[in-house]
Amino acid sequence: xxxxxxxxxxxxxxxxxxxxxxxxxxxxxxxxxxxxxxxxxxxxxxxxxxxxxxxxxxxxxxxxxxxxxxxxxxxxxxxxxxxxxxxxxxxxxxxxxxxxxxxxxxxxxxxxxxxxxxxxxxxxxxxxxxxxxxxxxxxxxxxxxxxxxxxxxxxxxxxxxxxxxx
Ligand code: GDP
Numbered sequence: 001x002x003x004x005x006x007x008x009x010x011x012x013x014x015x016x017x018x019x020x021x022x023x024x025x026x027x028x029x030x031x032x033x034x035x036x037x038x039x040x041x042x043x044x045x046x047x048x049x050x051x052x053x054x055x056x057x058x059x060x061x062x063x064x065x066x067x068x069x070x071x072x073x074x075x076x077x078x079x080x081x082x083x084x085x086x087x088x089x090x091x092x093x094x095x096x097x098x099x100x101x102x103x104x105x106x107x108x109x110x111x112x113x114x115x116x117x118x119x120x121x122x123x124x125x126x127x128x129x130x131x132x133x134x135x136x137x138x139x140x141x142x143x144x145x146x147x148x149x150x151x152x153x154x155x156x157x158x159x160x161x162x163x164x165x166x
Contacts, residue, residue: 019075024109027140079116111137
């Protein structure tokens with residue numbers, strides 16, 4: 001699961017951020033700098049991140065990118081409809097290459113740009129329900145729901161891991 005040994009952590013998880021170019025993955029990460037969580041158990045959990053952008057010409061993501069990832073944040077931009085429509089493609093990639101138990105979360109980023117909104121919150125919610133994903137709208141700019149998104153993914157991962165350990 002972890003690609004490096006780090007004795008400061010009880011667990012170290014790899015989470016991938018995926019979504020079209022420009023949706024805010026880099027800013028979500030830089031907003032979220034501490035990369036450390038304390039969940040109910042008091043275990044300290046570290047996170048390793050990997051990001052990958054979909055460039056103008058669609059490039060398939062190799063399985064190496066997903067190897068070891070236990071969580072994924074699927075990001076779209078609420079002001080750009082195509083970035084939302086492309087989530088289906090990202091999901092196909094994920095389901096093809098990632099571990100079948102990967103915890104998925106969908107984030108509709110740039111919620112601060114409500115006046116430019118091209119995807120309703122309801123549309124986001126409906127897709128998330130259809131695909132069985134957790135969902136939050138986020139703003140890297142306003143630091144809105146960023147920590148909550150990662151906490152949600154990590155809490156689910158931690159539940160799976162602690163059940164396995166029993
Ligand atoms: P990436 O290609 O997915 O990594 O996207 P970036 O993080 O590089 O962001 C692309 C652009 O969107 C940059 O100009 C950011 O400043 C802007 N951006 C990212 N997140 C937000 C946000 O939450 N709100 C607003 N208004 N702009 C954002």
